[in-house]
Amino acid sequence: MLKQLEKAEQRWGGANTLIDHWLNNRRKLLINYCKIAGIPPYDSTEKSLPAITLVKEFCDQLMDYVSEGHFEVYDQVVTACEKNGVSSKELAQKLVPRISETTDSALDFNDKYTELVDDKVLFQLDKDLSSLGHAMETRFELEDKLLEVLHTKHS
Incomplete structure (x- = not known):
């Protein structure tokens, strides 16, 4: 996912402040994902669960x-696509609901780990992070298609 982000930053970075801000937030999210998942370069020799505060x-x-x-980015992209013709608008209208499907995984993960009171739930973290990672990867691919439309048609 980080390699895909680097490609996105190279392709669209600097073209639009909205895109730059969004990609920067994605980078921060992915870095923290890697930290709590113990993915290189954030893996450690000791195999321990991350601190609850980090999760x-x-x-x-x-x-x-x-x-x-x-609530911010998709609306702006869809509005920009509407101004640029039917094909852009249709693509945006197809992508946004598909992106929304991945939101359920994020909400489920958040619900499970935000109100964490029992450390034993952390034993399920690897499995849950894996599922979330797949959803995030799908989400980022779809978001990149929106970014492509925004960049191509509106920058």
């Missing part, structure tokens, strides 16, 4: 990222 901080960041997309 909760990640949940906050995940909700901020998802909310920003739904």
Whole structure:
């Protein structure tokens, strides 16, 4: 996912402040995902569970990222696409609901780990992070298609 982000930053970075801000927030989210998942370069020799505070901080960041997309970025992209013709508008109208489907995984993860009171739930973290990672990867691919439309037609 980080390699895809680097490609997106190279392709669209600097073209639009909205895109730059969004990609920067995605980078922060992915870095924290890697930290709590123990993915290189954030893996450690000791195989221990991450601190609950780190997991909760990640949940906050995940909700901020998802909310920003739904309530700020997608609306601006769809509005820009509407101004640029039927094909752009139709593409945006197809992509946004598909992106929304991935939101359920983020919300489920957040619900489970934000109100964490029992450390034993952390034993399910690897499995839950894997599921969330797949949903995030799908989401980022779809968001990149929106970014492509925004960049191509509106920058």
